[in-house]
Amino acid sequence: MTPPPARRRRTGADGAAPARNLPRRGTVRRAQAITTYGVGSLVAVDQESFIVSGLDGADEHWSSDESPRIHERRLARLLGVQHFRLPPASEDTSRDGIRVRRFPLMHSCPECNDLRRHRDFNPPAGRSVCGTCEADLVPSRFVIACEAGHLDDFPYWHWVHRAAGAGATTAGQCGGTLKMRTSGRSSSLRSILVSCTCGVPEVSMEGSFRKSALKDLGLRCRGTRPWLGTSAPAQVCGMTPRTLQRGSSAVWQPVLKSALSIPPWSDGRADPLAEHWEELRKLSSRAEVEMCLKFAFKGESPVPIDEVMTLLDAEREEDPSGEDAPTFDHRYRALRSKEYERLRAGNDEREHSRDEQFVCETPLGDTTALHPLGVTGPMLVKKLREVRALKAFTRLSDPDSAVDPHEVPLSDSPLRWLPAMEVRGEGVFLRLDEDRLGSWEKATAVAARAERIRTAHQRTLEQRAGDPSRVAPSPATARMVLLHTLAHALINEWSLEAGYPSASLRERLYAADDMAGVLVYTATSDSAGSLGGLVAQGEPDHLDRTIRSAVRRAEWCSSDPLCVESEASGTGGTNLAACHACVMLPETSCEHNNILLDRALLVGTPEDPHLGFFSGILAC
CATH class of the missing domain: 1.10.10 (Arc Repressor Mutant, subunit A)
Incomplete structure (x- = not known):
């Protein structure tokens, strides 16, 4: 979030005022409007807090000049839309931008300690100050959310009056005014004290984050959707909400889908x-x-x-074969399978026009040098275009563990488009030798480690889903975990050797019974991915040195022996030998939120060094 410019009345490019002359509150980059500050997320601007509005009506107030259409038919078909649109730019000359609404509504005054809705402070127009004290109001630090995606203010009145047996009665019926203060004794929740002038005892916020805290008050989710405005009717929910920090990552997680052109x-x-x-x-x-x-x-x-x-x-x-009623997962796998075929086949630049957005060529060097490593078919992806679309969002659960009912749509009414961004870059694609990989997968020790990861991941998916019977099987296989860990090791190596920030490199995995490939690419919205440096690393002699160095570097971790001997690590035990000191990456670089990793499948363990697919490198 960049610092907001001075608030002013906006004009259009021709000096005319927009249809609705709304105040300007800050700026976000287009990429942030997809990945960080998308629909339903909370945005902090100075002392104020807002929620990004839904897309109802965005077709009218998003200018076609500032928010052009982009096309990627394969992804549009997958998501059931006709096209995509870039979010509007947040520049001084912009006619409009991303709409926001104030949230949370509960604010406190640091001078008089009153805790009430923002409008009840009677602030002057365009300002967020206490009408009595002239002090800047502080948005509530706490909100409540449920796994169905609903979001609401924390029920302070019920929390204060719980000892009086208030239960789920109407808030504010006591006639008192809520107060909030900080004792200053510590930075814990125990020091945040809430009271009411009706005379009930003062209570702290300690215990408000317990899973059963709101259930014990007799409260259920009201189904509110503040990003859609007050006119949107509340949905019947009934789930038990949970308390969250306003800035917690659990408040909003984007569901992103992407495709290569x-x-x-x-x-x-x-x-x-x-x-x-x-x-x-x-x-x-x-x-x-x-x-x-x-x-x-x-x-x-x-x-x-x-x-x-x-x-x-x-x-x-690209239609899924052998499926009478293909699910979204079936169609997404078919999309990936077609990309894998094209990456293997290549697309020579000399045979196409300059408008071609995908150029993939065979390296000039001798690729037989890679055969002892079990690596085959390297390809230099000199040009690529990726479209990333914001399909929906989730709350309290990671996108990869959410089932359809927990994916919250971006608007109240169906849309024929979705917000997206297009990024261009370059990359290196490589495959693992199928014969050697097939023999390695059959090893008992390899299968046992992969099964431990798969079981832990499946258990996590079922725990987070509302209906465990609808959870898709975990994608964790020995092949997938190996490719995933290899991609992380290569990104770390190229970050050190080729000068790329690790956050500017991304992985794209192709792991299935008939696929065993990985694409590491530099598709970013800035210039970091268009300089040709990564493609140069894909030549066989460079790639040979890179893989050997990456494997040797992965042999040791500064957290060993705890890391390599770990029985379970990561969220829900979905990793084995993997930590932030060895193979974990920035979240923007990883397709699976840094889970399903195991360094031992690359290099082996001290007890069984032959467990690793690349253990032969270490024996040289």
């Missing part, structure tokens, strides 16, 4: 057809498609009919 979609020529694919998919013959295009464009189609038929064939190839 690959041929035949990667040259942008199919973009004019974005709104017509649903109709075109229903047609079977070339004549019907041609007639549909003439009707849709009132004449000649901007895309030749031959290219349209090729695009339709490519889309049908």
Whole structure:
């Protein structure tokens, strides 16, 4: 969050005021509007706190110049939308921006210690100060949320009056005024004291974070959705909410989905057809498609009919096979499988126009040097484009453990678009030798370690889900954990050797029965991923040295022997030999929130050094 500029009345690029001249409160980058400050998240600006509004009506107040459409058909089809839009830029010349609403509503005054709703302080227009003391108001540090995504103010009145048996009675019926003060004796919750002028005993906030704290008060979630405004009706919920710090990461977690632009979609020529694919998919013959295009464009189609038929064939190839009613996971795996095929096949730049957004070529050097390592098929991805879309968000649970009912939509009414960002960069793709990998996977010790991780992850998924029977199986297999840990080791190595910040490198895993590859790339929204430095690391001689160095570096951790001998680590025991001193990465670099990692599958353990897939490197 950047410091907000001076508050002023805004004007448009031509000097005219926007349709609604709303006050400006701060700025966020476009990428932050997807990953950090998306719909439903809390944003702190100076002494104030806001929640990012839903997307109802955003089509009208988001300017097409500042919030252009972007297209990625494969991802749009997966998410059931027609297109994507970049969030509006937050610049001094911007006509509009991301809408926010004040939340939490409960504030306290540090002078008079009153604790009440913001409007009850009678602040002057455009200011957040106490109407009596002229002191800056302090937003409540505490909010409550449930796993269904609802968010509400902390019930201070019920908390104070719990000893009087208030239960779930109407707040404020005692006629008193709530007060909040800090004793100053410590920084713990015990020092935050809340009272009421009606005469009930003063109580501290200690114990308010217990899972059963609000249940003991007889309170249930009211189903409020403040990001949609006061006009949005509360949903029937009934779950027991939990107390959270306003700035806690558990308050908001984005559900992000991404796709690489690959041929035949990667040259942008199919973009004019974005709104017509649903109709075109229903047609079977070339004549019907041609007639549909003439009707849709009132004449000649901007895309030749031959290219349209090729695009339709490519889309049908990506349909999940053998599934009568494919789920979202089935379709997402089919999307990844098609990317894997294209990364293996490559896409030579010399054969395409300059508009091509995906260039993947075979290295010039001799790749046989990598065969002793069990690595094959390296590819230099000289150009790539990735579109990352904000599908929904979750509260209290990680996105990868949420099932559909816990994914909170971004608007009250269905949308035909989603906010997204496009990033361009470069990368290195490599595969593991299938024969050697298959033999390694069958080892009893390898399978046992992978099963421990899978069992712990499955248990975590079931605990966090409202309906354990609907939880998808854990993706943790020996192959997947090995590829995941290898990707982290390579990112750490390239961060040290090639000068890339580790947060600017990302992984993309291709792990299944018929896939065993990993793409490490520099797709960022700034210039860090477009200088050619990472592609140079993919030449066989450089890659050989990198893998050997990464494996040797992973052999030892500053937390050993505790790390390598760990029986369980990470959230819910979903890691084994992995910690922040060895293979963990910044959260933005990892697809799985730093879980499903095991360094021992790379290098072995002191008791069983041959357990690791790359243990032969260490024996040299």
